[in-house]
Amino acid sequence: MSWLDVFTQSFEQMLGPSAVFYCLAAIGLNVHFGYTGLLNFGQAAFMMVAAYALGSMVATWDQSFWLGILVGFGGVIVLAVILGLPTLRLRADYLAIVTIAAAEAIRQVLGSVSLVEYFNGQDGLFGFQQTFENLNPYNGSVGFTLGGFSIHWSAYDFFVMTVGWILIALSCMIVYLLMRSPWGRVVKSIREDEDAVRSLGKNVYAYKMQSLTIGGLFGGLAGFMTALAHNPSPSDFATDTTFFAWTILLLGGAARVFGPVAGAIVFWFFISGLDLFFDKATSDNLIPDAIMDANQASLMRLIVLGLVLMLLMIFRPQGIFGDRRELAIDAR
């Protein structure tokens, strides 16, 4: 691997399937947190329900792919209502506690031995993407060569990316249309002060429930794309999935339509760039073994990521797209 590959492979990752589904998950979080002020620390739960509904409907119960998609959306709505019913009347922190616990509980259940005949335990589900694969118009590898840069994706990855980025564009449009409307105004006002909104005759509880469901549906889209990009297993939906999505949202800028898109692109470029850089540097002995070996190098990206996130919060808390004027105002 050359240093040029470090760059081109990072570039491929920047637009690749992972960026796609983390971007969709972050768009959902943007509706929750950026606009409504709901603290959802269990976005992975929404992804998981959608991914597993699709996978198990096809692989376990032999139903059609499209029915799987429908069941996935239905499952997400049910999950949003179950999570919202007891918590949305309470202070914001309760939703955070319940969502993070629910995400872990669902992950443990789906990976459990007793349900192995339905969800295949820790190995996850596979072999249900055929309907989607049949729609793939691409062959071989797709990409371009520009000067010395050769950037290519496999045909299937590129198909996932095509569908994914179209979904992202549609999602951004939906978020834009919602948030410029009076509905969006109510939701943003709830973020600022829900008692004020209540005193003006708006049913805050219903609005929060709608927002939780809509954000969850974007999470569901992220789940479908995860399931289609590779075989979903419980480890794909651990808590760090949710926190990567949060990082992307804060990096791009909350309460901005394109915040999650910019965040996902920058995040995946750097996270894979850092990984490849330290891998290359240790294998070339640019960094001697006495300091770091190849195994340790694989963890460096998370250390640097944490540092970058801290610096970002200190020096540019509004993210890439955020509005500094808004931030200058003490919201409390």
Add this chain to the structure above:
Amino acid sequence: MPDDSPMPAGTTAAAVAAVADFNAEPGSPKADPILTADNVSRTFGGLKAVDVEHVEIQRGIITALIGPNGAGKTTFFNLLTGFDRPDQGSWSFNGADISGQPAYRVARLGMVRTFQLTKALARLTVLENMRLGATDQRGERLWGSMLKFLWRDQEASITEQALELLDRFQLAAKHEDFAGSLSGGQRKLLEMARALMAKPELVMLDEPMAGVNPALKQSLLGHVKSLRSDGMTVLFVEHDMDMVRDISDWVIVMAQGRIIAEGPPDTVMGDARVINAYLGAHHDAELTIEDEEQILATAQDELTTGQEDTP
């Protein structure tokens, strides 16, 4: 908005004049009550914060709710507007029972409140704050919200109405600023103007003068009076006695959760029960040396017997 207010401005004078005939006793009946409450009580642990037997609020006038700190005024406000739930009690607005109704429904019926700690929506512009106040907006429903043509016309008329109100409250120049950048007094004005966007019949102001500088106070007073001349009923909680004397037509006094006196401002402020509630029953009696010694002796006695009794 005098044209669509519930009562033409001409009858305001009549409503104010009618006050003279009311019986100045706690819980006295009014000629045309807009709000009536019966046996409302709320306890926090062992403390009975609110214990109101009966109260009526006359339509079309400005009623002040006063009382020393901890008298339960704000709690009573919270109960009536659905922001808190009572242990028991019932109350009705315009004759319809609204006890236990959630806050948003109370507001939709035309009973809109403001808060002691101003709740401006900081990261929304002043104009957006105002627009939020309008009720029955088509675009606030999820399904219609994405289709702008459904709510464009309504939004335009709401904006027009908002700008008119902002003009009246001297905030028109700030309509594009974030509400969070306003001063404390301007936020009070904005909150009042925003409440008017909901076209209320009864405006409930929780300490509208708290933290407002004296210059702005005068203009706020004028605004509160103008609500009455527009045909609205005003009920407000306030500590500023000058304001109470200046603008209220009727005063209700609360102490320790109960209503202890009612009446026109001048009568109420001379009422012995009210003075006692604020200053203590023996505030004007001088303390002699003999009295002092006696109090000390009693206290000493209590202390020593208390120690012996302790197992």
